[in-house]
Amino acid sequence: MPQKTLMLGNHAVARGLYESGVTVVSSYPGTPSTEITAAAAKYKGEIHAEWAPNEKVAAETAIGASIAGARAFTGMKHVGFNVAADPFFTASYTGVTGGLVAAIADDPGMHSSQNEQDSRNYAIAAKLPMLEPSDSRECLEFTKAAYALSEEYDVPVLLRLTTRISHSQGVVEEGERARRELPDYQKNAAKYVMMPGFAKLRRVEVLERERRLREYAETTPLNSEEDGCPEMGVITSGAAYQYAKEALGDKAGYLKLGLINPLPTELIRRFAAKYKKVYVIEELDPIIERHCKALGVGVIGKELFPEIGEFSQSLIAEKILGETVESRAFPEAVPSRPPVLCAGCSHRGVFYVLGKLGVMVNGDIGCYTLGATPPLSAMDTTVCMGASVSGLHGFNKGRAGGYESKAVAVIGDSTFMHSGITGLINIAYNQSNSLVIILDNTITGMTGHQNTPANGLDIYGEPAPAVNLEELVKSVGIKRVTVIDPYDLAETELVVKQELEVKEPSVIITRRPCALLKNYQKKPPVSVIPERCAGCKACMKIGCPAISVSGGKAAVNRTLCVGCGVCGQLCKFNAFAEGE
Amino acid sequence: MMNNTTSVIFAGVGGQGTLLASRIIGRVLLDGGFDVKLSEVHGMSQRGGSVVTYVKYGEKVYSPVIDKGEADYIVAFEQMEAARWLNYLKPEGKMLINTQKLPPMPVITGAAEYNADIIGKIAASGAAVKSLNALELAERAGSARAVNVVMMGALSNELGFGGEMWEAALSGCSPAKALDINRKAFKLGKEA
Incomplete structure (x- = not known):
């Protein structure tokens, strides 16, 4: 009897990849899709899995693997497909050699996203078949069905997930991995070189394929x-x-x-x-x-x-x-519990300084978007991955230079690798005196700690060549690059002020690992010396979850505090003592 | 409404280990031969925000979501989260509450106050309540991080299932170095 296990929808998709004989998986992390690729990496030796710098690179990698004859996969969140859409719209014309499937995870309710777009619109626009499972068991089965469909109809297949499917666990029966021979590579320019002469012919094929898929829709057991x-x-x-x-x-x-x-x-x-x-x-x-x-x-x-x-x-x-459910209510309002930057988060000091200076902040996508929330409240915009950098350039051009000493972009290291670098090239090339702050916490934080091209580790945690951010920034034409420690508020403020004033593009890299990383060097928790504490609440301005005020004095939660010492720098009365 | 499933909510704060708790109970229910669905939310809300896990089991489970007024049990890992989720309890449902308080940011900054006498107010609403100091019990077991397992011990009294099933789940889901602590924590929660 096949083994029954309880599996996350995303893990069931990964199991489906394994059972389909998939050998290449390339993705960029994004909630709620991340666990598919993380789980596919557990089949090391049978599946090559990787974190790519962004979804477009990941999609093109999967397309290349398919052309090579392998079964290939890329997974992303809904907005990730905006980035990957370009290759997929044309892969619809070329079709596949090995089966090619892309999972797109929508986020109705925006649990962890900047918009609520419905990816089914893409399937219609790109003329690609799309499957939608309704539980973990179907996540596995539909993934396998998608590969069969992809090869039978010579088409990339989209698998639509939603947060509730991706992040619910259900009972799944595991099967065996399909054995597949890799076919010999055969050049076929008319199928794979999409210049007008060939693409016009493929366009006819696409329409004919869609007609056949409509017939298939009438009889498929998927419905x-x-x-x-x-x-x-x-x-x-x-x-x-x-x-x-x-x-x-x-x-x-x-x-x-x-x-x-x-x-x-x-x-x-x-x-x-x-x-x-x-x-x-x-x-x-x-x-x-x-x-x-x-x-x-x-x-x-x-x-x-x-x-x-x-x-x-x-x-x-x-x-x-017309039925409603009876329920009792708590008799009074309960304060909300919004997400916050963690105790010891290396982003905190930067946002405190930016808030203090009152500059206009172009934000980006990651944990540090929480810098927009009180009490830090230090963010003016957040649109999409990379938009902080290119948006700052546009903002400065739009204000005709008048804001160049009053506006910055903040972007995480992983997001900078994803699509910040192209915006920085534009700043250097089209010259705005823009100040870009790269928040380098050595990891993709928000989605649960995926390695990046800049941290020297691959998806398996094995050593990999690391992009040197300083050298990269210099190589695109930025002459001023300063690396600072965001735990040092005085240095952070000094350097930010100085770089805002210079009359050329500038980059500050704030470097401290994410405080949740296993190898983070925690210090003993700080403590408050009650006789020195004046109860002025200056330490509350950084929104650290480890600090509260009780009985008119500051108090430190010793379980949460990692001893970063940022709070102590705000205290005029030296009321914080380093832990021992 | 068709509902012959049992519904359990774990309500806590990001970082309290609700994910391990759901792994343990998932294993017990699967071994018990039930259809099971567990639903959790990852991503941004995990950064110290309210987190919730829905656990549903029975002969056949459709929706992975538990709605207002549908939970047979709510396991609250923190007092204010118990208050927040009270309206999800069935009229005849029961709350298991860890008396630990974790003030959220609006309380820390002084923009709001932590509600007083939460457990008394929940009991006054007519809900069955069992409260325990899971943090103290976890510390007694050897680690403040075992609050989640203490709460599973308390829940085991309500759901039944044999002790050997919980033991199998505990040993199957705990990291080796935490197993002894987790066994103690489970026992203390069960006896509380």
């Missing part, structure tokens, strides 16, 4: 029907299927779509004809709903259900059955 009470039919997919099933049970019949692009036509018409009322239950955009309405099938969708956030069984029970 399944469950008969139920003739009063109500539900067309749904992914996590929404589970919510609907729990809310409505056998009060409804279901058409569960596993292949969500292209969508079936006759299947939907036949299903809808059996029921008095048909609901489309889908999170985010009304994609299935629009398809149904275009077919002339009367369905109820977004007039009832929101286009925003995650669904749940209660939402569906309330909207369709």
Whole structure:
């Protein structure tokens, strides 16, 4: 009997990669997709896994591996596909040699994202088939089905996940790894060189393939029907299927779509004809709903259900059955518990100084986006990976130079590798007196500590060549590069002020490892000398979770404090003592 | 609403080890032959923010999410989190509360106050409550980090299942060097 295990949806996708005989996996971390590639790295020796500098590089690596004949994979969060979209729109034309699958993990509800885009729109626009599993078991099965589909139809296949699928664990049965022979490489320029003459011919193939995929959508077992009470039919997919099933049970019949692009036509018409009322239950955009309405099938969708956030069984029970659940409430308001920069976080001092100086801060994507929250409140913008650097250049050009001594960009080391360097090239090339601060904590922090091209370790933790940030910055034409210790507030303030004033582009690298890293050199916790503490709360301005004020005096949480000593530098009364 | 599953919420603060707790209970439930779903949220909310894990088991589980008024048990790793999640408890549900207090940033900065007498107010709402000082018990077991396992010991009294199943899960999920401490912590939580 196959072994049953409890697996995260993301781990089940990784297991599906293993069982499909995939040999190349290249990704950039991004919540909620990260664990797929981290888990694929556990099959070392059978799968080559890697963290690429960004999603476009990862996608092109996977495409190259597919052309080589290998089964290949890249996984990313929804906004990661914005970066990887360029190669995939054309890989749709070239098709594949070895099976090629990209997982795109959407984040309805924006648990850990800057927007709520629905990646199904990409499948439609790029004319790529897209599968959507509804639990961990299907994560494994659909991943395997995606490789079969990719090779049979000569097409990259997209696997759509959502946070709730990626980060829920369910029961999975493991199977064996498929044995695949790597075919001999054969040059085929007409298929793989996408210049107009060849691309025009491939465009015809793409349309013909889409016609065949539409036929496949009518009969594929990825789409399944469950008969139920003739009063109500539900067309749904992914996590929404589970919510609907729990809310409505056998009060409804279901058409569960596993292949969500292209969508079936006759299947939907036949299903809808059996029921008095048909609901489309889908999170985010009304994609299935629009398809149904275009077919002339009367369905109820977004007039009832929101286009925003995650669904749940209660939402569906309330909207369709009018049922509400009884619950008791705590009799008073409970303060929120927002995420905060950790005790000892190397970003804290930098944001304190930037806030104190009152400069305009172009922020970026990572833990340090929390520098925008009180009490630091030192961020003006956050758009997407790399936008701090290029955005600062544009801001300075837009203000016609008037803000060059009052604006900075802050970007993490991993984000700088991802897409900050291209913006810096633009600053050097098109000359704005911009100050870019690279927050080098030697790791990709937010997504749970993935190694980067700049920290000297690969995905397996093995030594790898490290990009030298100082040399890289200099090589693009930036002459002023200063490395500072962000735990030293006086030095940080001095250097930031000085570099704001210079009349040329400048980069400051603040270097301290993430305080959560295993090899972080913790110091004993600091302590407060009560007779010196004036209760002025100056130490509270850095928003350290280890410091609080009780009974009019500062207090340090000894479990959280890592002895970074930043708090002590804010105290005029020398009330903080180093730990022993 | 169709609901023959049992629903348990773990509510805590990022860094309190709710992920290990969910691994332990997942193992017990799988060994018990149930269909199981566990749902957790990773990423930004883990940085000292409120974290929640949903555990659901039964013959067949559909939604991995637990909604308001649906939890049979809420295991609160911190007092204020117990207050925050109270409206997720079923009318006849039970709360297990670690009496530890971890003030959130708005309280630390003085923008808000930590609620007084949380356990009394929860009991007054009519909910069944069991409270224990899991931090003290964890320290007694040998590590403040074992709060999560103390709470699993307390939960084991409610869910049942044989002691050998919990032992298998504990030894299967604990790092070798933490196993002894975790066994003690589990026992102290069970006896509390």
